[in-house]
Amino acid sequence: MRYAFVLLVLLFGSVQAAERVRLTNGEWPPYLGETLPHHGVASRIVAEAFALQGVEVQWEFHPWARSLKMAEQGQRDGSAVWLYNPEREQRFHISEPVVESGYYLFHLKDRAFDWANIEDLRDLRIAGTRGYDYGEAFQRAEAAGKFEVMRLNSDEQGLRQLLAGRIDLFPVDKVVGFDLLYQKFSAAERQRLSFHHKPLRSDSLHLLLSREVAGNAELMQRFNRGLAQLRDSGKISRYLLEIQQPLSLGH
DSSP states (O other), rough: HHHHHHHHHHHHHHHHHOOOEEEEEBBBTTTTTSSSSSGSSSHHHHHHHHTTTTTTTEEEEOOOHHEEEEEEEHHSSSSEEOOHHHHHHHEEEESOOSEEEEEEEEEETTTTOOSSSSGGGGTEEEEEEEOOOOOOEEEEEEEETTOOEEEEEEEEHHHHHHHTTTTTBBBEEHHHHHHHHHSSOHHOOOOOOOOEEEOOOOOOOOEEEETSTTTHHHHHHHHHHHHHHHHHHHHHHHHHHHHHHOSSOOO
């Protein structure tokens, strides 16, 4: 009888260990990336929060639009990490915040720049990354033609256009921007750049689980419990500190 009990425990443990969730992902170093350690810090947080609930994450990396579509249609269980909006809430269960994101306006150090509201950006040459949402006020002003935004293919391209003097402003998540500058640019180039202390937008980023997949409502509750456990342990704060480059430019 004792051996039968041990066997059941082992079998049950194997079933639990085999529980998986399939999530899509994309490239946004240092938060997310297929070749990054732990697939990036946001991916690490998601995976470890699930692991605390006995769930293993199986990651798939795709272009962002495809990642979202696959999750939305229930071809995959979900996707990480995304902004909250009411439209997404119709299609997804949305987690508690995984990480925070703050977009700032970068500019050349030798070109004085100050702003208080979107109207102050008129008559300035602005670029942005194609497909990125820089907040309601910015998007509305761009759509209304209050200022023209040159949409580029990547944050790296935007920063290079800034250094070349072809644009006046480029918005980028500060942690992403600094990581990119330290990975792809020289110290001399970094010293030529600064950013305004006022954020263009500040938001939390979340795990999305498709409403098309049965059981995802309960799975999201488990994820949120694991996320709270991970945060209480102090690990999330430590992981985020590990990715931050020295936050100083020509500021």
